[in-house]
Amino acid sequence: MSSATPAPLPEDVADKAVAEAGGDADLQTGRPKRKTKSAAGNAARAVTSPWASIFAIFMALAWTTPTFGLFVTSFRKQEDIQTSGWWKSFASPFTLDNYKQVLQGAEGQPPLADFFVNSFVIVIPAVLLPLLLAALAAYAFAWIDFPFRSSLFVAVFALQIVPLQIALLPLVTMFQNMGVKSWPGGNYWSLWLAHSAFALPLAVYLLHNFMKEIPASLLEAARVDGAGHVRIFFQVLLPLIAPALASFGIFQFLWVWNDLLVAMTMLGGSPEKAPLTMILNTISGTLGNRWYLLSAAAFISIALPVAVFLSLQRYFVRGLLAGGTKG
Amino acid sequence: MHTTLVVAAAGSGNMGKIGVMLLGVAVFAAVFMGILLIASLFKGQSGEKVQAAAFVGPTLLFIGIGLIYPAILTIRRAFYSGKFFDLNFGTARTRGKYVGFDNFQAVWTTPGLKQVLFNTAMWVILVPLIATAIGLLYAILIDRAKGEAVAKALIFLPMAISMVGATLIWKFVYYFIGDPGADQVGLINAFLDKIGVAPVDFLGNAPGNTFAMIAIMIWIQAGFAMTVLSAAIKAIPDEILEAANMDGVKGFQMFRYVTLPSIRSSVIVVLTTIAIATLKAFDIVQASSGGKLGDSVLANEFYNRSFVTQQPGLGAAIAIVIFLLVMPIIIFNVIQMRKDA
Numbered sequence: 001m002s003s004a005t006p007a008p009l010p011e012d013v014a015d016k017a018v019a020e021a022g023g024d025a026d027l028q029t030g031r032p033k034r035k036t037k038s039a040a041g042n043a044a045r046a047v048t049s050p051w052a053s054i055f056a057i058f059m060a061l062a063w064t065t066p067t068f069g070l071f072v073t074s075f076r077k078q079e080d081i082q083t084s085g086w087w088k089s090f091a092s093p094f095t096l097d098n099y100k101q102v103l104q105g106a107e108g109q110p111p112l113a114d115f116f117v118n119s120f121v122i123v124i125p126a127v128l129l130p131l132l133l134a135a136l137a138a139y140a141f142a143w144i145d146f147p148f149r150s151s152l153f154v155a156v157f158a159l160q161i162v163p164l165q166i167a168l169l170p171l172v173t174m175f176q177n178m179g180v181k182s183w184p185g186g187n188y189w190s191l192w193l194a195h196s197a198f199a200l201p202l203a204v205y206l207l208h209n210f211m212k213e214i215p216a217s218l219l220e221a222a223r224v225d226g227a228g229h230v231r232i233f234f235q236v237l238l239p240l241i242a243p244a245l246a247s248f249g250i251f252q253f254l255w256v257w258n259d260l261l262v263a264m265t266m267l268g269g270s271p272e273k274a275p276l277t278m279i280l281n282t283i284s285g286t287l288g289n290r291w292y293l294l295s296a297a298a299f300i301s302i303a304l305p306v307a308v309f310l311s312l313q314r315y316f317v318r319g320l321l322a323g324g325t326k327g
Numbered sequence: 328m329h330t331t332l333v334v335a336a337a338g339s340g341n342m343g344k345i346g347v348m349l350l351g352v353a354v355f356a357a358v359f360m361g362i363l364l365i366a367s368l369f370k371g372q373s374g375e376k377v378q379a380a381a382f383v384g385p386t387l388l389f390i391g392i393g394l395i396y397p398a399i400l401t402i403r404r405a406f407y408s409g410k411f412f413d414l415n416f417g418t419a420r421t422r423g424k425y426v427g428f429d430n431f432q433a434v435w436t437t438p439g440l441k442q443v444l445f446n447t448a449m450w451v452i453l454v455p456l457i458a459t460a461i462g463l464l465y466a467i468l469i470d471r472a473k474g475e476a477v478a479k480a481l482i483f484l485p486m487a488i489s490m491v492g493a494t495l496i497w498k499f500v501y502y503f504i505g506d507p508g509a510d511q512v513g514l515i516n517a518f519l520d521k522i523g524v525a526p527v528d529f530l531g532n533a534p535g536n537t538f539a540m541i542a543i544m545i546w547i548q549a550g551f552a553m554t555v556l557s558a559a560i561k562a563i564p565d566e567i568l569e570a571a572n573m574d575g576v577k578g579f580q581m582f583r584y585v586t587l588p589s590i591r592s593s594v595i596v597v598l599t600t601i602a603i604a605t606l607k608a609f610d611i612v613q614a615s616s617g618g619k620l621g622d623s624v625l626a627n628e629f630y631n632r633s634f635v636t637q638q639p640g641l642g643a644a645i646a647i648v649i650f651l652l653v654m655p656i657i658i659f660n661v662i663q664m665r666k667d668a
Contacts, residue, residue: 056468059461060481063546066500067484069514073499084510085517117341125351132359133386140382144375152387159394161653163607165629165646169404169639170397173412185347192351197393200386229378230367258489260610261626265634277491281614284495291499291512298495302488309487313480320551321558 074098074295081291098296106293109283112276112300119257119275119301121188126195126256127249133196134203135245139233141204142211143219153208160201167197168265175266187273190266195256203248209322210244211237247319250312257305276301358385405430405643412639423640430644437641440628443618446537447606447625450544451652455601458545459594462552467582470560479557483550490547490610497543498615501529533621540611540622548604552597559593560586599656606652625649 072086075094105111140146141153175181175190183189214237222232260277267273274282280301287294309316366381368374407414408430409423416422434440462482469478485493502513503526511517516526529539563586571585587594609626612618618627625645633642 052468053472056465056472056478059465060478063482063485063549065514066496066546067488070496070499081512083512085512085514087514114341117344121344121348124348125355128352129355132355133389136359136362136382137386140379144379144382146376146379146383149379152383156386156390159390161603161656162394162398163646163649163653165607165626166401166650167394167397169412169633169643169646170400171393174397177413185351188344188347188351193393197389200390201394204386228367228370228374229382230363233363254487258492260489260491260613261630264630268634277489277610280489280491280495281610284491284498284614285617291502294495295499298492302492305487305489306484309484310480313483317554317558320554 070295070298073291074299076292078290078292081295082289098292099300102293102296102300109287109293110279112279112297114272115274115276115279116300118273119277119304122191122195122263122273122275123253123256125188125192126199127252129192130196130199130203130252131245131249134200134207134248135238135241136233137200137204138207138211139229139237141208143232143237144229153204156201157205158201160205162201164198164262168194168262171197172265172268181269187267187270191262191273194262194266195252195259198262199252199255203252206248206251206319206322207241207244210241210247214240243315243318244322246312246315247322250308250316251319253308254305401643401646405640405647408640410637410639412633426640430640431648433641434644434648439623442533442621443623443625443628446534446622449537450541450605450608450624451602453538453541454544454548454605455598457541458548458601459552459556459597461545461549462554462597463556463594465549466553466557466560467586470557479550479553482553485547486550488547490543490608491614493543493547494540494611494614497539497546498530501539503528503531530615531620536616536620536622540615543611544605544608548601552601555593555597556590559590563589599659603653603656606649 069086072089073081075096075098076086076089077092077095077097080089080092102109103111103113137156141149141156171190171194175187175193180189181187218236219232222236227235257275258277259275260281263275263278264281267278271278280297283297284294362381362385366378369377369381404412404414404423406425406427407423408426409417410421411417411423414423434444465482469475472478488496500514501516502511503516504511504513505528511520511526515529519526527535530536567585567589568581571581576585607626609624609630612622612624612627613630616622618624618631623631625648629642629645629649632638632645
């Protein structure tokens, strides 16, 4: 996914949507939570009923088949893949060899397991740093009165749509001049700091929106009790905005894990630190037609974000509707 | 599953990487605690400003150094020639000289870049329109249907997949085998074969490859459109729909005169968001052909000129062009936000 823009939807839209989209109850019962049928729903169905169902099913198939096809392929034997389509494969036995080969390294390719670790090492600090900094800033923007507060906030907000391309070249040079490469951890720092800088505008905006919704009376009560901002931040706000932190956390996780551009530019001189996307991009060229390796490699890179996404989908949707899309 | 992978791989220096990661986390946590400590030293109304500075300062500093300052450097660099980004770097011959608007002119005049601009226009027009249309249609069709949540998740899932991964998935769907006797392994070409149409090398030839890649981006973005628009549709007050229903408004009329006007602002937000995402996306082109087959886009050319062909001036100019194309949408959004506030 790609790029950051606010979607200024009314709050009740977001609330309703969170209640409806990706709720666990929905998945378990397979039924919408609200039983009342809307007139719009009725009308749509009355006219298009059979065609609507057929089209919806067709679309669902069109959207899932490509992924499913490559998934099946990743378990097929090399010679099978090259001679027949994956849809003919259910007769012949499946194998885990492709995954073994790719993870341990095969045919001159370095082991993918190393790059999985790289992605992991890149993503955790690159999520935590902007999350911590933005939580503090969002709190101040929402609840502390200081000069130029609203103009600074609008400036931060507007910056989230500045394409990162415009900051990339100088950042690479800046990190080189700082000698980041010789720090312990080397260019991981470049990636952590660059990803954080790019993420902060969105993070501040998103968390601010959630913090603003907390009733002022709660904070005033704490103030009357003599609590300072630090205590209010920890004891009152942090527990309440945990879902918002989760929303942004998922965004940033998916964004950093799936990023190619920042990794390619920052890691010019240290390919051994490359994340999965970067090595995937390389081998999609060098391995050419060796789909038995490519398919397994693709699924190793996809597995973790998809798992995170599916298990935390409700927070992702909430963030999306509160104005967070990034890419 | 991933923990076992990490453990299994830990032999070859991966333990050290994890250590580096923990070090990074520790440093960041220490910074965070330090800020809070400073803020907690200043209590009461008088310390309010210091606390605000401690809370907001690090973020502003970060954005200033990591985003605004580099952006200014890029804008300046776009007016210079030379082979290196750093103007003090290199020999007298390779060092950058002030060239005015030459780099911007080069975005138009450099051979091949006109094609790039045309391709980019195709992407930015087609992806938002088609992805939004598909997302809207799907959102309406499955609204309050049985298994809505599952139906949504299916369309939504590509958003979790990297564009590189998505490109690989689709490369396999588009896969083309030139040998006429062989079985086609790619889904689409196998289908074409079956109905007696000659197989097509979808990603191999311009201009078709651009449209094949646009389809991949639509596949990724439709889920986003569907989610936001579905939420907007559900937020239409029931009274409005019932009133229209009583007036005898049905089917497509209902969509055209009631549903669509009610979700107009969400539709605009979705269109603009996808347009920006499309403008900045370089991964699909990069993972497909690297833009070498007449299928490059601006975002990919930015990368090529900046980091591959050593034309940082042109790269910077392209980055600014991307920024200028995004700019109207920023202004639009700020106005929207001011209105809401």
